[in-house]
Amino acid sequence: MDIGFILINATIVACIYGLIAVAVSITWSSLGLLNLSYGFIFSFAGYGAYLAARMLSDHPIVVLTAGILVGALGGIIICMLVFIPLHDKPNFTIRGMIGTLAISLIGSQCLLWYFGPKNKALPEVFGYWKVSIGNTVLTSDKIGIIVCSILMLVFVVLWMKSSRRGLEIRAMMMNPHAASIVGIGIRKTGFYVMAITGGMAGLSAVLLSQTYYIAPFSGLTPLIKGVSIALCGGLGSVQGAVIAAIILGITEALTSRLLGGQYVLITQFLVIITILIIRPRGIAGLLDKAREQ
């Protein structure tokens, strides 16, 4: 019973935070922007899905799509407010980090001001059925979270591998200078990257809201975990982010099972620090100097 339960919980945590970590990683390596505004995008998308569920319909597809689209919109807003004005100024890395963090805080306060401090709940997107495998009971929301996030990740990776836009983003990730030489516009690519990563954060917001409520500051923990997972996996590497998400998911599930939920952050950061001491560039960090300016 125990092992199956721990594995399922680990997978769920890995899926949700992995989505954000991959988003952080892609933004960093293609735009050179350490986007700390996923906290805001996360709550923004959560409220978007909530409004869609109340006003349009609470059909699962409507709620999920609304979350993804509003998340993408949030990404585009961040892109217009931070990336476009700052990207060619000196010290963009630091300025972009401060700018996105500021917008994250301001945005969350705006959500608090508009929607009030009361938590909102999303409808159960995945229904109420359950499946048992051996001794482990799988509820519908757990299966739904795993399937949805894996589908999204596979979609993003395939899109980046096969389409013209994906080629554009990957070229930017590997060598921004050479990318402009072949005619790739940094600003336009910025919008695509921020929209698709915002969509990933939006989906993870809807998925997490199956267990937690939506609140103005509910994005803070996913942001911290997403960024630290991305750091641990090596900024800029999608595979690294996925591996780190799995490791930290197992840590979280094991800790809450063996020690208790209150120790989760402690053990998680101990694991992250250990990994970064042994391997400073992260699990699969890139060694090339494309992003060190």
Next chain:
Amino acid sequence: MSEILNVQGLSAGYGPLRVIHDLDLIVSSGERVGLVGLNGHGKTTLFYGIAGLTGWQRGSILFNGNQIGRTRSQGPGRYTHHIVRQGLAIMPQGDEIFHGLTVEEHLDSGAFTKQAWKTRKQRKEQVLDLFEPLKQLLKTPVARLSGGERRMVSIGRGLMTDAKLYLADEPSLGLAPKIGKGVMEALLKIELSNSAMIIAEQNVALLEGKVDRVIGMHAGKLKGEASSALSMHLK
């Protein structure tokens, strides 16, 4: 013979550094120009100036009749993609490649402009005819190729667009003489009906008798033009 590139009074550099001083250059269609000069005398900066990749620049650059030079206070590369879309192909010096992409994806990325993207299959075949050795390497990541093969990839990438002006920056640099010659020959094989090409090179011998004219570059200025026959005396 129409003018493809008309540079008037161009100065360009990076920060406080001024690399190009008041430079004038006219290139007409169908012309293949050799640009000869030592390291650090501004060949690459001239190319980057045309592409809008220098830190700042002053002066007029008419490309195909359109003004593409302007005072750039904004960071480098801001307008480069617009200029590239107007028909500029740059084959940069050194390792300006995408390490993780395969050779095929690389060639695709060269055809990034909308018109070229549609015809990229035929273009790829043309480029592969020019660079035979790349045919077996299409699925290999570029990071695993040898120096000569990488150079072929970066030149092939430049050839994937329908460019009006090709800028080849030291195509033979760092290659074994035989491979360097092969790369140069491939560049010389390209037909220029209504386009032009500038080849920067340190080694005059490679350009001798093969280009329409040779221009020397010294300390950020063009020094003396010579037709191909005279270039022997430049050595």
